[in-house]
Amino acid sequence: MRAPSPLWAFGLLRSELLTTFRRWRTLALLGVLAAVPVLVGIAVRIETSDGSSVGGAGGGGPAFIAQISNNGLFLVFTALAATLPFFLPMAVGVVAGDAIAGEANAGTLRYLLVAPAGRTRLLLTKYTTVIVFCLAATLVVAASALVVGALLFPVGDLVTISGTRITYGEGLGRALLIALVVAASLVGVAALGLFVSTLTSSGIAAMATTVGLLITVQILDQIPQLHALHPYFFSHYWLSFADLMREPVYWDELVRNLGLQALYAAVFGSAAWARFTTKDITS
Amino acid sequence: MAPIDTDDSTSAGEGEELRAGRRRAARYVVPVAVMGVAAATIGLVPALADSGDPDLPKITAEQLLQKMAESDTEQLSGTVRINTDLGLPDLGGLESGLMSGMSGGPGGADGGDGSAADPSAKLTELVSGSHTLRVAADGPDRQKVSLIEDTAEYSLIHDGKDVWGYDSKSNEVYHSTAPDGAERSGKSAKDVPATPKDFAEEALKSVDDTTSVTVGGTAQVAGRDAYRLVVEPKQKGSTVGAITVAVDAETGTPLKFTLTPASGGAAVVDAGFTKVSFAKPDASTFDFTPPEGAKVTEGDGAKAPEHGRKGEHGPGKGTPSAPGKDGADGAADMKGMKVIGEGWNSIATFDTGAQGLPTGAAAGDLSGMGDLGGFLGSLGDQVKGDFGSGTVFKTRLVNALITDDGKVYAGAVTKDALVKAADAAK
Numbered sequence: 001m002r003a004p005s006p007l008w009a010f011g012l013l014r015s016e017l018l019t020t021f022r023r024w025r026t027l028a029l030l031g032v033l034a035a036v037p038v039l040v041g042i043a044v045r046i047e048t049s050d051g052s053s054v055g056g057a058g059g060g061g062p063a064f065i066a067q068i069s070n071n072g073l074f075l076v077f078t079a080l081a082a083t084l085p086f087f088l089p090m091a092v093g094v095v096a097g098d099a100i101a102g103e104a105n106a107g108t109l110r111y112l113l114v115a116p117a118g119r120t121r122l123l124l125t126k127y128t129t130v131i132v133f134c135l136a137a138t139l140v141v142a143a144s145a146l147v148v149g150a151l152l153f154p155v156g157d158l159v160t161i162s163g164t165r166i167t168y169g170e171g172l173g174r175a176l177l178i179a180l181v182v183a184a185s186l187v188g189v190a191a192l193g194l195f196v197s198t199l200t201s202s203g204i205a206a207m208a209t210t211v212g213l214l215i216t217v218q219i220l221d222q223i224p225q226l227h228a229l230h231p232y233f234f235s236h237y238w239l240s241f242a243d244l245m246r247e248p249v250y251w252d253e254l255v256r257n258l259g260l261q262a263l264y265a266a267v268f269g270s271a272a273w274a275r276f277t278t279k280d281i282t283s
Numbered sequence: 284m285a286p287i288d289t290d291d292s293t294s295a296g297e298g299e300e301l302r303a304g305r306r307r308a309a310r311y312v313v314p315v316a317v318m319g320v321a322a323a324t325i326g327l328v329p330a331l332a333d334s335g336d337p338d339l340p341k342i343t344a345e346q347l348l349q350k351m352a353e354s355d356t357e358q359l360s361g362t363v364r365i366n367t368d369l370g371l372p373d374l375g376g377l378e379s380g381l382m383s384g385m386s387g388g389p390g391g392a393d394g395g396d397g398s399a400a401d402p403s404a405k406l407t408e409l410v411s412g413s414h415t416l417r418v419a420a421d422g423p424d425r426q427k428v429s430l431i432e433d434t435a436e437y438s439l440i441h442d443g444k445d446v447w448g449y450d451s452k453s454n455e456v457y458h459s460t461a462p463d464g465a466e467r468s469g470k471s472a473k474d475v476p477a478t479p480k481d482f483a484e485e486a487l488k489s490v491d492d493t494t495s496v497t498v499g500g501t502a503q504v505a506g507r508d509a510y511r512l513v514v515e516p517k518q519k520g521s522t523v524g525a526i527t528v529a530v531d532a533e534t535g536t537p538l539k540f541t542l543t544p545a546s547g548g549a550a551v552v553d554a555g556f557t558k559v560s561f562a563k564p565d566a567s568t569f570d571f572t573p574p575e576g577a578k579v580t581e582g583d584g585a586k587a588p589e590h591g592r593k594g595e596h597g598p599g600k601g602t603p604s605a606p607g608k609d610g611a612d613g614a615a616d617m618k619g620m621k622v623i624g625e626g627w628n629s630i631a632t633f634d635t636g637a638q639g640l641p642t643g644a645a646a647g648d649l650s651g652m653g654d655l656g657g658f659l660g661s662l663g664d665q666v667k668g669d670f671g672s673g674t675v676f677k678t679r680l681v682n683a684l685i686t687d688d689g690k691v692y693a694g695a696v697t698k699d700a701l702v703k704a705a706d707a708a709k
Contacts, residue, residue, distance in 0.1 A: 063434035066454035070576035081434060159574035161451035162417075162429055163438040164567055242434035247568070250362075250417070250431060266317045274310035 012117055016129045029091040030140050036087060037079035037145035044068045045152045063242055071158045072149030076175045079145035080182050084238050088137055089189045089214050095133045096193025097206035099126040104201035110281050119277045127194055134186040142179040164247040174244055181241045185257060188234035188264030189214060195272040234264050336501045337508035339532050344496045347512055347530060354535030360419040361559035367411055368549050369678040400450040400457035405430065405437050419564040427568055442569040456573040459582030479554050482540035483528045493517050493626030504529045504538040505556040516627035520700035521545060522680055523627060534561060544679045551680045623704050630694035630704045670705040
């Protein structure tokens with residue numbers, strides 16, 4: 001047997017990326033994600049067209065929604081805050097759950113393994129693809145929100161949630177940073193989904209399990225009696241990306257979030273590896 | 284280049300199968316090991332970082348008080364963690380238990396009579412639960428206190444003659460002007476006793492012959508070496524066990540304030556810096572212009588009388604920062620209020636003029652807890668004595684006795700002390 005060249009590994013990744021992003025399912029998911037900021041933007045525009053503020057005096061609705069009508073850039077933050085709890089991780093869960101189990105289901109997994117790539121390498125390629133999808137999905141939401149926000153609302157210097165003023169350019173920089181943090185927040189779900197995907201040879205079962213786990217964890221995170229466990233739930237610090245809009249930035253929870261995602265990636269990534277490299281591939 | 288996994292080979296003999304099974308199990312050791320290492324790191328790092336109490340030269344309580352008085356820290360910024368446990372239902376948990384998206388907080392509930400950015404509307408939040416604040420100060424004229432919330436922040440900014448309150452969740456602004464008088468300058472933004480220094484100042488006002496003040500060793504707070512000043516009531520009957528103030532050894536600035544109840548258990552108030560810097564904060568920190576489209580509420584007395592009323596016995600006294608006689612002194616400002624006893628055992632007494640239980644609002648004002656009065660109604664204990672009968676409302680710090688003929692006795696004292704005071708007054 002000869003060792004595969006690195007170029008070949010890159011080729012595998014490229015073909016995986018092409019396969020994933022050409023799928024109608026993936027495109028539909030991205031389309032739904034792109035539609036969320038449009039809906040939020042239009043709703044806010046209609047509600048504030050008579051000069052009133054959104055959500056009344058109490059400030060209801062997703063984070064930052066009260067500021068959108070004054071500065072379109074805030075639509076990026078609101079859209080990410082609105083999609084992060086469910087839409088984004090669900091999309092990631094679908095793609096991650098399908099990664100191995102989908103191939104097994106379609107009977108293509110063994111053909112992939114016939115190529116001299118090795119299972120570890122295939123798994124890494126699959127995980128990389130899912131992470132690229134996390135980033136793409138987040139950027140789709142952010143870009144759509146940026147465009148809709150600029151079209152429907154005024155843009156300009158913005159006020160951070162600490163009450164200080166930053167320029168629009170710096171605001172854009174923070175928006176990009178926030179998008180990257182949101183994408184990184186999904187790394188844990190991606191690893192979890194990949195592990196579930198190695199457990200079964202039914203793509204649908206893997207997707208449903210991943211999304212089910214996601215919902216379960218979100219519900220458990222709302223139960224005050226379980227507060228001792230909350231810091232270990234992958235979704236617990238998700239909304240900490242808003243801390244990037246403070247001045248100075250409040251890093252404590254951001255760092256905790258990224259650390260937690262890395263931990264999930266390490267634990268479930270290695271569990272997926274342990275499972276996938278020892279499992280009998282029959283289909 | 285990683286070698287090709289040997290498991291890929293399809294042919295395996297009998298003996299090899301057994302070994303493969305073992306190897307299979309061995310692979311699962313990796314995720315388990317990762318989890319173990321993570322758990323150990325989470326558990327051990329704080330323990331290792333805790334390098335023990337620092338070694339500082341001995342100092343007497345008088346010297347330490349002197350040091351605090353001479354402290355000229357005017358520039359400071361940092362993060363303060365406040366835990367308050369009055370034994371009341373945990374509002375904080377309730378609030379953060381809801382998704383940030385849901386309509387939120389006392390600001391919203393209070394929407395009927397003011398802005399969500401009104402400082403007094405925000406204060407009830409500090410009475411219970413756990414909160415993170417960020418403080419910055421640059422001289423007596425520029426201070427900022429921010430209450431960190433989920434995806435939002437409430438900032439109180441004092442810049443020269445302006446005092447701004449900004450609630451980012453509702454995008455509402457509260458504005459008032461600080462009086463020119465030198466006496467009040469610098470005090471306005473401090474209506475909220477947010478920093479350990481504010482708490483310590485309140486506590487040290489009560490230092491007299493009813494109080495023992497000692498130096499209780501050293502501690503490390505926010506990475507700085509500090510002395511621990513322990514203030515204890517000498518009299519019996521107070522619900523205050525001890526007040527511990529960690530004082531920065533270098534600058535004399537209080538870094539941590541802990542109030543433990545006489546009944547034991549967790550601290551009633553625990554406010555301390557988790558990060559602190561004595562460098563001059565960025566000037567832009569104190570700049571504030573209301574964002575476009577934000578609703579601005581003017582808080583000047585003439586324009587909005589209800590805010591004036593709130594300000595009067597407002598924030599400073601509304602929070603549990605003033606145990607013992609200060610609480611009573613503060614309460615004495617109110618019309619018709621008398622103070623019985625001295626030092627830590629002062630009891631404020633007040634005749635509601637009403638028969639039976641007064642409204643929740645009156646009870647709330649007395650125990651200094653504003654809107655929380657309503658909760659107290661469900662926490663009453665029936666008591667009888669020479670004075671007749673009444674109801675005692677208990678928290679871990681402040682107790683209040685409301686007699687059936689409408690008199691109210693309140694203070695940071697035990698139930699027995701309240702009954703005794705009521706009997707004596709008869």
